[in-house]
Amino acid sequence: MAYIKFLTQAPTFVHLPHWFITDYMPKSLGGYLKVYIYLFAQSNSPAQPALSLESVAHTLDMLYSEVIQALKYWDKEGVLHFKELSDKQFELDFYLEKPKTVPKETAPKLPLSKTIISQSRPEYRTEEINLYMQDSTSVNELFKIAEQYLGRLLTNTDQKILYSFYDWLHMPFDLIEFLIEYCASNNHTAIHYIEKVAISWVDEGINTVEQAKEKVTLDKRYFKILSALGSSKSTITLAEKKCITRWLTEYQFSLDVILEACKRTVMQTNKPSLNYVDSILISWYDAKVKTLDDVILIDKAYESKKQLSSENKHSSKRPQKMTKFNDIYSHNWNFEELEKLESEYIERKLNGGN
Template sequence: MGSITIQDHRLAGATLLPDTFVDYYMPRANGEFVKIFLYLLRSVHAPNAYPTLSSLADVFSCTEKDVLRALRYWEKAGLLKLNFKEKELEEIVLLPISETLSATRRIPEEDGSDAGLPLPPAAELPGKIEGTTKQEEETSSGENSAGKGADSRQPVQISSARLRELKNNEDAKTIAMVAEAYLGRTLSTTDLRHLLYFYDELHFPENLVEYLVEYCVSRGKRSMHYIETVGLAWYKDGILTLKDAKAREKLGKKNYYTIFRAFGIRNRDPIPDEIAAMDRWLNEYGFSTDIIGEAASRTIRKTGQPSFPYADVILTAWHNAGVKSLDDITVLDERHRETRKASEPDKKKPSGTPKTTNRFNNNFQPRTYDYDKLEQELLNSQESGKH
């Protein structure tokens, strides 16, 4: 494969990264795509820089197809132009970002969508979504991380004009057919605009979009909002191939059974409510299986049974207290004992009692919480539920 020439129509003599790129383009792009684009900027002014797809793939430990996918993404964003000769990439032309930005702000579609705006400002990014129901928020394999703290703007979707352009696209037709088979219904135009966003804008391969739908349906979730939330979380976590998604699911299942063993549960699979709880502990709270195992042990000792709601009270308290490690839990326990001891009636204490020092990292400043009160609230709620 021949060398690729890179032309720069921007200011020479420096590797520039305009604020517009940081504010406007970078937050939306996949991290690997950003790295490849930055490498191109640097390569322009490197002496004798004639990279090939193969050499770029070697630099980033990925495939040539991954590199080309990144380049096509930036071409679609309007930041560069790819020139081919006999189907072989020959030249990459970097375009001025300021000019590109004004060029992309075209008149919106009749339906109100910004067809000419491939990358919205950072304040409008779809990385986090709010306004979901509790059931929709209980997503798995990291999708909770994509479901919080954003505005209530229009969900991500391709334009009506772009949907018409994809009408005869074989991949798009296959995605629609497979999705309808899994969901058991005919997809509306709005459904297709949401679903094909992952294929057309985020560059998910056809089989990954199909697997996304299959994954959600297998968990009893058929709403397009849920599918969108999971898909955005995958993109945020760098899951861009079917292999990535299956590896993530395999790791998730391994963690489930590790947690189950900590609870003493064997010979059955987790039910949806248990999966939702474990996903929250692992992904939203960011706890290791060791920390969750400690909560499971305390649950068994206190209740005599593998109560997920009881463990959730413990883990939520730890999360709110800023726990990140088992040592943090030890610090929290020590402070809890000191608090309880101080609240007991005064007893005769020998004078000159040395002050207890913290043998752990002083960077950990746990928040105060009433562990006993939380436990009692859970027990009371369980009792009231029986009536």
């Protein structure tokens, strides 16, 4: 059994430090907080005997490895002192004064996002997994379903990672099953790839199958749009997702309208330019476009305007056509003189042309 030795003097009541509540509690995991408060209370109990970490894990409904990880986390944050004296003996001391130093660089840092999980997966022992398989039919059923979807027998590593989805990421079993089915249907059967997807879902606050299905549908839209631009990427950047989301939500364009803009972009630029697509969609948004029929109407109006402009331009450069009335060069003719010349011409003809 592993035991811990308390060094803190035990008062008759539990009083959590205010600085811990305001500065450390908000960014901590629920499991880590549970370990801290429980052991802090135990350390402040009068005549408290040494506790085994196994019994602590059992009381808190946690794994032994999780308790160790939580204590190491708080030690690196500088709010307590946790030291392994031997395989079965540990030393634990809670600090009542706020740490004056920056937490150690090795402390696990929480991502600067809305994630509520630690970056480090707990290290489960094979005995722990076997124990949970014996006690839980749900765990056994999950492993069997996973083998069917992945098309192979699960290794010890596979089992530990899959179990971590439930124990570490707090994903419901039906959500884990949908996750495995989704990844396998896209030819992604590597357990570490599935783990990355699981973490990303939890990071985005997805905790039900319905939410996961909505995300999958939206992701399909993202990749269909990128595919229309000639991109074959299997991942999408935050900037790309933000741009496409704006088209779908702020501009409220249907997928077929966006795909039409992508088609025109490729024809004009011959490259996957999201900026060019965005410029097209902005012009359509300003023109109140909602459907492809609206796009067709805009195209017709544009062609008519273009043709009219071309005709006007051509007409302004064309020389004026001359009629039979103005084919003769203009002079100041004396019509009396013309009549006289005509009479003389007739008289010569009558006299034999002389």
